[in-house]
Amino acid sequence: MTGFARAERQAGPLRVRIELKSVNGRGLDMRLRLAPGLDAVEIPLRQLLSKTLSRGSINLVVTLDRGAGSGAVRVNQQALATVIAALEDLRQVDAAPPRLDGILALPGVLELDEGAGATDEDEQAALILDCAAEAIERLKAARLQEGAEIAAVLRGQLDSIALLVDKAETHPARSRAAIEIRLRAQLAALRDDPGLSQERLAQEALLLATKADIQEELDRLRAHIAAARTLIEQGGPVGRRLDFLAQEFNREANTLCSKANAVDLTAIGLDLKAVIDQLREQVQNVE
Known part of the structure; x- marks a missing residue:
């Protein structure tokens, strides 16, 4: 969402220069600094910005030079x-x-x-809006170039997440034998409790088996990876949706860490969280 653009227009003695600067922002925040006497064009300028930009903190500066001969x-x-x-x-x-x-x-x-040679206010406003439209197009081009570079980074991070998901799914600790051994040990510890009924023991066994299964989290992570890749290829203002997906990525990684039944599997979950945090930081730069 970062970028800078400048445009100039001239009609007779009237010269307009517009500078646009964009930095990251959760929504569309517009700050306009106009030359004296240009209050009438503030609303049209805001409307023009909101039609063409959807996210970012935008600073627009209008400089007006009426020339020596205009009054x-x-x-x-x-x-x-x-x-x-x-x-x-x-x-x-x-x-x-x-x-x-x-x-x-x-x-x-x-x-x-201004006297008889004054510039017509409607012509002046039209000149300013035309100049603003040109500056906005240049700003969009700068933001698109940045977006293409960020897209490549995001694709790489999604590839890293996919590799970690595959690594977690094929980890030996997820084998049926490993889960069964761990479950038997936990059940043996539960049986040592004389106050634990058979019905409660069965409930605890089911709970332990459920907690040991991370397949649901892995499936959801893969679904999020596919959705994020689709959004990146789709293009356009997808920053908010990518931000939401990044939060969902983090939620699944947290659950995976809490369910992990081996130190190595927990380490994979922590690596996942590190890459997801990097993804979230980059997504903040996307419109």
Whole structure:
């Protein structure tokens, strides 16, 4: 979701420059910084961004240069008089008097007297939106390039998860003989309890057998791998769905670790969790 783009447009004396920066974000967070007098285009710009982008923290900066021939700067005498009156009221405050450049920098004191050669507001807005559309397309291209690189990393991580799942499934501790030996030992320990009834003993045996079986977790992990690969090949804004799958991966890996009946099998589960954490970190970069 990271990227940077810039676009410029000019019509007569009017020049517009738009800069777009995108970083990772859970949703679509838009922050706009517009040149003075461009409040009317804020909503159209937000609509344009939301139509073309679905995720990321977006910063958009609009710089507008009206050119030397488009008008002249004049002092708003009424605004200046209001400021001077306010300064008179504050004369008793022990502070250095304001400088002239500070007064002129106050909003409304200086105005652009555009005169007869002023740019039509609709034409100005159209120029800004056209420039924004070009910048957005360039940003999308930058994000797509990053996405292609991340997709290759995600495929590699899914391959690693698949190899670990295969390793867990073929581990000797999952053989029927190994499970039976462990189960017999656990049942023998239970029989030493004189207060344990035969019915309770049967229930505990069933529970132990169920806990020793991780086939369901392995099947679900394979299903998640297939779903993640499909999403990556599908392309588009799939970041949220990949994030959900990464959480499901982690859930199954946790269950596998809790059910493991051998140290080596637990180690495989921990390796799975490490790769899944790496996958989740990369998924945060996907729109």
